[in-house]
Amino acid sequence: MPGTLYLIATPIGNLEDISLRALRVLREVDLVACEDTRHTRKLLSHFQINRPTVSYHEHNERERAEELVGKLLAGANIALVSDAGTPLISDPGYRIVRESIDRGVAVVPLPGASALITALSASGLAVSDFFFAGFLPARGGARRARLSDLARVRSTLIFYESPHRIKETVKDALDLLGDRESVLARELTKLHEQFMRGRLSDLLSALGEATVRGELVLIVGPPPDGAQAQKAESGPISLLSEVESLMERDKIDQMTALKRAARGRGISKSEAYRQLMSEREQARPEGE
Numbered sequence: 001m002p003g004t005l006y007l008i009a010t011p012i013g014n015l016e017d018i019s020l021r022a023l024r025v026l027r028e029v030d031l032v033a034c035e036d037t038r039h040t041r042k043l044l045s046h047f048q049i050n051r052p053t054v055s056y057h058e059h060n061e062r063e064r065a066e067e068l069v070g071k072l073l074a075g076a077n078i079a080l081v082s083d084a085g086t087p088l089i090s091d092p093g094y095r096i097v098r099e100s101i102d103r104g105v106a107v108v109p110l111p112g113a114s115a116l117i118t119a120l121s122a123s124g125l126a127v128s129d130f131f132f133a134g135f136l137p138a139r140g141g142a143r144r145a146r147l148s149d150l151a152r153v154r155s156t157l158i159f160y161e162s163p164h165r166i167k168e169t170v171k172d173a174l175d176l177l178g179d180r181e182s183v184l185a186r187e188l189t190k191l192h193e194q195f196m197r198g199r200l201s202d203l204l205s206a207l208g209e210a211t212v213r214g215e216l217v218l219i220v221g222p223p224p225d226g227a228q229a230q231k232a233e234s235g236p237i238s239l240l241s242e243v244e245s246l247m248e249r250d251k252i253d254q255m256t257a258l259k260r261a262a263r264g265r266g267i268s269k270s271e272a273y274r275q276l277m278s279e280r281e282q283a284r285p286e287g288e
């Protein structure tokens with residue numbers, strides 16, 4: 001009989017967030033595959049767990065996955081953990097999961113902390129429809145291209161980001177997504193947990209010149225029409241009503257609102273203008 005691959009979520013800062021089930025399974029498995037064995041050994045010894053560990057990280061994922069699936073097929077029970085949070089979520093693990101499924105090995109997830117869900121739940125932004133974008137590309141051009149693609153997504157966007165890139169990312173997000181509601185969640189579940197809330201422009205000023213430290217999740221609310229669509233759970237909102245609601249809400253002129261709406265929809269300003277005129281024409285009562 002093949003063994004089982006357990007995917008075990010571990011705390012993202014506060015050790016009390018480990019589950020009783022995670023502790024039991026970690027005590028029972030034959031082997032713990034970890035992103036960083038030294039890091040995980042500290043966690044295991046904190047809970048007086050003494051199981052053998054083996055490294056499984058982005059640089060040895062391919063060979064290790066094969067080797068570990070061999071052990072699973074031979075009957076071993078293996079736990080996969082990452083340094084923090086849920087394995088596979090911006091962390092290694094995909095290959096061993098895929099391979100296990102393909103070879104008929106049972107894969108059992110043990111739920112627990114994940115920074116994206118922790119941040120989203122307390123963000124106060126629309127949660128019924130969200131898009132996790134992971135880490136943005138480090139290079140400016142690629143990052144901007146990705147953000148420009150994401151401008152079309154009408155859901156709340158969630159990003160992981162490193163402290164030394166966060167200001168650039170917020171600046172680019174402001175530029176390409178528009179000045180949306182946002183939340184920067186820092187050091188979740190730790191002593192200095194912090195939520196910075198406001199529009200992207202507010203975040204940018206709040207980050208100022210100071211050095212940013214700690215682990216970060218950036219959440220950007222949906223474009224205004226997206227938020228309305230989530231609330232109303234109805235069909236798409238017309239460009240005309242988006243522009244009007246932007247003008248009303250942000251006290252901006254029609255051209256600025258149109259530019260923002262165009263950016264959010266991923267269309268050019270002139271295309272948006274044409275669409276607006278045609279929607280206005282259609283909205284005009286007959287005979288006028």
Ligand code: SAM
Nearest residue numbers: 012085086089090114115160161187188215216
């Ligand atoms: N697998 C993890 C999860 O489920 O959340 C994510 C691993 S990813 C390599 C690490 C990134 O997650 C960090 O750079 C940061 O963006 C985010 N993160 C992890 N722990 C966090 C925390 N305590 N507070 C805020 N963000 C955190």
